[in-house]
Amino acid sequence: MSNQEIKPIDAEEIKEMLNRQKGKMKRYLSFCSHCSLCAESCFLYRAHNKDPQYMPSYKVIQSLGKLYKKRGKVDRRFLIEIKGIVWRNCVLCGRCYCPIGIHIPSMIAFTRGICRSQDVYPQPDEVSSESWL
Amino acid sequence: MGDLIDGQLVSIAFIIFVLGLLYQGSQFFKLTRKKEWILPPLPGMEKRVSKTVVQYIIAGLASLKGTLWKTDPLMMIVTSVFHVCLILVPIFLLGHNILLDQSWGLSLWSLHESFTDGLTIAVLICVAFFMMRRLFLARVRAITSFYDYFVLLIAAGPFLTGFLAYHQWFDYHIVMILHILAGELMLITIPFTKLGHMLFFFLYRFLIGSEYSFTRGSRTW
Numbered sequence: 001m002s003n004q005e006i007k008p009i010d011a012e013e014i015k016e017m018l019n020r021q022k023g024k025m026k027r028y029l030s031f032c033s034h035c036s037l038c039a040e041s042c043f044l045y046r047a048h049n050k051d052p053q054y055m056p057s058y059k060v061i062q063s064l065g066k067l068y069k070k071r072g073k074v075d076r077r078f079l080i081e082i083k084g085i086v087w088r089n090c091v092l093c094g095r096c097y098c099p100i101g102i103h104i105p106s107m108i109a110f111t112r113g114i115c116r117s118q119d120v121y122p123q124p125d126e127v128s129s130e131s132w133l
Numbered sequence: 134m135g136d137l138i139d140g141q142l143v144s145i146a147f148i149i150f151v152l153g154l155l156y157q158g159s160q161f162f163k164l165t166r167k168k169e170w171i172l173p174p175l176p177g178m179e180k181r182v183s184k185t186v187v188q189y190i191i192a193g194l195a196s197l198k199g200t201l202w203k204t205d206p207l208m209m210i211v212t213s214v215f216h217v218c219l220i221l222v223p224i225f226l227l228g229h230n231i232l233l234d235q236s237w238g239l240s241l242w243s244l245h246e247s248f249t250d251g252l253t254i255a256v257l258i259c260v261a262f263f264m265m266r267r268l269f270l271a272r273v274r275a276i277t278s279f280y281d282y283f284v285l286l287i288a289a290g291p292f293l294t295g296f297l298a299y300h301q302w303f304d305y306h307i308v309m310i311l312h313i314l315a316g317e318l319m320l321i322t323i324p325f326t327k328l329g330h331m332l333f334f335f336l337y338r339f340l341i342g343s344e345y346s347f348t349r350g351s352r353t354w
Contacts, residue, residue, distance in 0.1 A: 023164040024354040030326070031333045034281050035212075036266075036273045040204040052275035061276055099201060100330045101337025101345075106354075 007119050009079065015072035017114050025110065028102045029065050032057060038104065041097040044089065056096040056104045059085050063111045079120040086111045087122050139313050146317035153324025154332050161336045165352040208266070215259035218252045219288070223316075225249070228299075246299075253296045260289040287322055290315030 018025070038056040039045050045054040052058055063082040067074065086108050094105045115121060184192065202209050223229060226249050230240040244252075263285055267277045294312035297303060322328055335347070342350030 023160070027161075027333065031330045033327050033330050034273070034276045034278075035208075036270070036276060037201055037205060037208065039272050040201075050272065052272040055272055055275065058272075058276050097201075100334050101341055103337075103340065 009074065009076050009118055011073050013117060014067070014074065014114055017117060018068060018072050021110055025064060025107060026068060028107060029060070029068060031100060032061070032098075032102055033100065034061075035099070038096050038098050041095060043093070043095070044091070053085075054089055056090075056098075059090050060104055060107045060111075064107050067111065067114065076118075076120070079115055079118055082111065083115055083120050083122065086115065138310055138317075142317055143313065146320040150320040150323060153321075157324050157329060157332055158336065161333075162352075165339065165354050168351055168353045211259050211262050214255055215263075218256045218259075222249050222252050222256065223291070226295075250296070250299060253292050253299075256292045257289065257296065260285060260292075284322075284327055287315075287319050287326075288328065291319055 034057065036055060036057060039050070039052075042054055042056050045051065045056075048054050053062075063085045066078075066082070070078075090108050092105055092108055092112075096104045098104060112121075197203060221244070225241060225244045227243040227246050230243045234240040264282075266273045267281060267285075268274065291312060294308055294315050298305060298308045298312050302308070319328070323331055338345060338347040338350070339352040340346075340350055340354070
């Protein structure tokens with residue numbers, strides 16, 4: 001059994017991490033006008049038959065957006081859910097483009113950091129329905 | 134009641150609008166700092182080659198190829214028209230300038246009334262387009278919540294009620310009060326909701342190191 005299933009979630013630690021970057025991340029999240037114009041700049045979105053779940057804004061709203069909404073009070077299941085979003089659905093190539101100027105990669109990277117702090121990250125022997133690469 | 138809405142409340146809305154924007158702007162510069170390193174100039178930026186006007190236009194149009202004007206031209210046209218009209222109409226509207234002249238004794242020049250009426254219709258058509266996008270485009274629907282419709286309504290409110298008031302449809306007095314309230318609501322919400330992209334669209338340019346940046350993106354969070 002990997003340590004991903006053992007360690008309890010430290011909600012306080014997540015909250016502290018979220019608060020440390022609050023000024024930046026909350027402004028990025030709240031001034032996103034949900035226009036979806038970032039979609040075409042993501043090669044994964046284009047490669048997956050324009051599936052909205054690969055859209056950069058969708059990935060950020062569903063991961064970091066929800067973390068801020070829940071104020072860090074999340075369970076392991078939630079973190080494992082967003083693990084797929086921030087590692088499998090995004091390769092952090094940094095090519096996403098926001099017309100307003102929101103830096104999406106920094107938000108994904110930050111969410112990865114939060115997941116990693118709770119020992120949630122892709123494992124080498126992970127069984128996945130599709131390739132992580 | 135009417136005096137309160139078109140008197141004190143207008144002043145309060147303007148004060149919240151200006152102070153809110155100043156607060157957000159000062160917070161931005163407080164939270165960001167100058168980078169220790171400055172990005173090297175982009176290739177081709179060092180030497181300026183003199184071009185004719187036609188060459189400038191051709192180069193400008195060619196550079197659009199790599200932008201959203203190529204990937205989503207309809208949305209770009211609609212959003213450009215929308216944002217330009219959104220700023221122009223309230224500032225250069227004859228009725229607003231007359232009110233300004235009556236209360237402060239100063240006014241800007243005004244656009245012809247039938248022209249601003251046309252621009253108002255253009256804004257409302259653009260809002261309808263955004264609404265349709267939210268309803269029928271899967272990728273926009275995926276990130277749309279009730280809040281997005283509400284914000285769209287806040288932006289459309291002053292124009293819809295202004296249009297009704299200008300044409301004197303329904304009870305003029307009630308429509309006018311609704312128009313003033315809608316305008317005040319929009320001013321108050323701009324600094325604190327996603328309408329704040331009015332300010333942050335420009336502030337974020339200080340962070341971006343590319344051809345769309347201010348001061349070559351010399352600031353960082």
